[in-house]
Amino acid sequence: MASRRMETKPVITCLKTLLIVYSFVFWITGAILLAVGLWGKFMLGPYISLIADNSTNAPYVLIGTGTTIIVFGLFGCFATCRGSPWMLKLYAMFLSLVFLAELVAGISGFVFRHEIKGTFLRTYNEAVLNYNAQDERSLAVDNVQRSLRCCGVLNYTSWFSSVYFPANGIPPSCCANTSDCNSSDLRNATIAPSKVHQQGCYELVTSFIETNMGIIAGVTFGIAFSQLIGMLLACCLSRFITANQYEMV
Template structure:
């Protein structure tokens, strides 16, 4: 057992660790709020694009929302563990931080490796959506209209992609391709946007997902600091048998 003088000398060190860890935990809690907000924002702002990807891709915003929620709960637990100066709770906190870090690391690697499949998946699904397009509005047709209206584009590569569709054979270009609100007759190529949507959508997705990836990577790296602090404080409390009076 450590002598009273030894504990008195160690107490300021542990107090310092506690203060730093509390500040870290608060910031970590804020990052959880940020992840939650980014997930909700991604679900709302990128919904049209995700609807033309495979089902796994549409789960990305929900993964961020779930991760943000877990981080918020874990941050709350970490704050409680730090205030209590409980060695076993701090070890548990460090273990959870490590687990989340590994999950985020694996997710980032998988996302990077399969990023080209996302492009191919979107292009293939967009082409299918054009082939099966109807103005009555299934969710894929709605997504096509919203993308073409928002980005002022037409078709996948360019407007000529529509000429191979059944819809064009019956009615011509859809209204969402029009440069103006009314471009009748809708077979007049001069009255529709000439640029395709694929490149524009990929530019937006890469830009927006770059923001998401950057924030996620920053949060993951930030957790390493928490793991170190929680471990050090837990070890100091255990070794010196520190108790809060």
């Protein structure tokens, strides 16, 4: 019996080392998710409001998920060092739940990418039609047009139907050259087209989604399947410790 314990001790030590390393990496992914969630909440809130029909909880989901992963990452390190079978099994169960959640999220994002594009077209068009240069969505439209150097939904003609156009013309955020673009030009339907960006914002945003959704889904699947490695490590370590009645000091 003692000989068997001596033979399995290096295996347990190896599994313990691998699981601690994995838990540390897992903890880092949680910190990244938390940072992205906070960034999305404070920096991308207006942009997200243009994509969703209603106020979205996506940043809060990322913040909550990141915080939970950080806590369980630390728990995984503690469970590994403590050598507690039930803690390791609980950690493995949590990793399996994370795996399923990320797998569903990745598949949903890839499968429903066309619906996301359709929703963006509808909500962005509504934001342009009801633009007033003051509310959150209007400011988000301005930010999109300035940063992407675009104008309107499909092109600058989208603004001709806006409630903002009769009195104010096309918004200044559409100007191709701010030094050569004044309010009187923007109110003139004949002169304005030569002063603003010609490309619509919808095409730029959706081409980005189409180009990068596959990459995003692939990264999500990769991270999801990495949870299986941690789950297997935790289960194997728990089994070895239970079978050999090995306790880590």
